Amino acid sequence: MVVVLKEQTPKISVRPEFQQAAAPQIKEKVFELNGIEVLYGGVSAVKDISMEIGHKEVTALIGPSGCGKSTLLRCLNRMNDLIPTAEVQGELLYHGEDLYGPNVDPVQVRKLIGMVFQKPNPFPKSIYDNVAFGPRVLGRKDGLDETVEKALRGAALWDEVKDRLKDNAFGLSGGQQQRLCIARCIAVEPDVILMDEPCSALDPISTGKIEDLMIELKEQYSIVIVTHNMQQAARVSDRTAFLMVELDAEEHNRWGRLVEYDATEKVFTNPSDKRTEDYVSGKVG
Amino acid sequence: MEAGRATAPRNRLAVAGARSTTEAMLRNQPRGDVIRNAVFAGLLLLAVAIALAGLLALVIQAFAKGSSALSLNLITNPPSTAFPEKAGYRPAIIGSLQLIAGVMLFVVPVGIGAALYLEEYADSSRWWNRLIEVNIQNLAAVPSIIYGILGLAFIVRGPLDLGFILAAGSLTLALLVLPMVIIASREALRAVPDSIRQGSLALGATQWQTIRTQVLPASIPGIATGVILAVSRALGETAPLLLVGATVFVTFDPTPFGTDGYSAMPVQIFNYALRPQEEFQALAAAGILVMLVVLLAMNSFAIWLRNRYEQRW
Known part of the structure; x- marks a missing residue:
């Protein structure tokens, strides 16, 4: 999809003020969203999301609370399936395959598309068993020690824990726990890693480590990150999508809408939408 | 100013x-x-x-x-009407042990299974699942004599037709304490945070793998506590046993499927307490002491288990 942004002529426009900027050219796309809408119990949480997510890039989803960033992220590996009332409409392609197609098993989807959560959620087991859990349930038991070491090295945690792999993971600090969760995720060798505000419960130093890690990880993985922290999005991501809350005429219902999606540098320095500019410059929050 | x-x-x-x-x-x-x-x-x-x-x-x-009356005779000797000084609780103790073993065999898989279904699989927004939940709460409050009648009608006679055997008594007691086990197991399962389930599912584990490797191990201390408390309740029950054939006077060691009758501690205490002689009164009181010690030990073990192994999140 090649749209020249400068012209500012939206292709689809439900409301004139919600002109949706299209992404710049993406070489290889991992996800393609066409008119995605997520409903909880029949009420929309996000509407009309159309975007393409690049392979081996960091894509950040930013926006105010309640704009549906996390909801959108959870669509991508079918975690929304776990909520009985949730419903996803529209088309979501993963490497060209319909992720919500009739023959797609959500369990297989989650093997390929891993997730790191807002609050570190290590299992109440040893550090080793936490990382080995994924390979074990997938039946990859050969060379488990090497897999665990590789994953812990990949998550920049190996040097800190190599002498206490048998200790309970609950003894680690919050930042270490989160890196353990990242190690756990890359131990199953996914294609994509989704991160739902991975640093919101961490101190600045731990946050810095995880941000460095993300930049390293994008060599191998496609990363989609939801963040409240605009500086974080600016530091780590290649592309940024800005979502905002939209209200209906009576102001009863609210849902998230994609306002702008572009190269991160452009979103933060020269956004094409006034609301993006207000948000990234801190005028509204 | x-x-x-x-x-x-x-x-x-x-x-x-x-x-x-x-x-x-x-x-x-x-x-x-x-x-x-x-x-x-x-x-x-x-x-x-x-x-x-x-x-x-x-x-x-x-x-x-x-x-x-406190002496080793209490545990080693069978009851006797002629020699109260030598009489004991041996068949009753053996009967009680077999009864609670049977209760555990039935209650652990069925109770945990039902709790897992209700907590992990059932969609509580459906009215029938909510109905089941309310009914299990109610079942826990049904008087034990009613379970006795149920056991008599459906287990001893009726569809199962097992006769007045120890296994029938065991099954009746198991039905009596099953709601307790289900409720305690559900509490234990609910204490496992959803973030653990999501973390496991996000790694590509199936729901059953998640339950088997994460949810169940984390909730076993709570479930075990519930099972022990339920079994100690079963150990003390008398009324339903009287209806399903726990004979009050048995001088031989009972077997699970023997048709000659069986006894249990509370039933034997009841029998001794009914007799007017001073010696039998003392025997009954000594039996109460034995039961109190056993029950206190079981409940203390349950509390210790909970405090020692309970997972804190």
């Missing part, structure tokens, strides 16, 4: 006023409040005292009456 000097006295007055207000606020609370507080605390203490007094009276009375 133009000049500070001119306003100084007024300021002083204001400071004094504020100070006295603060003093008044800090002074003792009204007398009525103090009395009401003391009376209420006293009433609460009285409630605790009454609760403890019952248990204490039971223990003291049983000890005073039964201490003369």
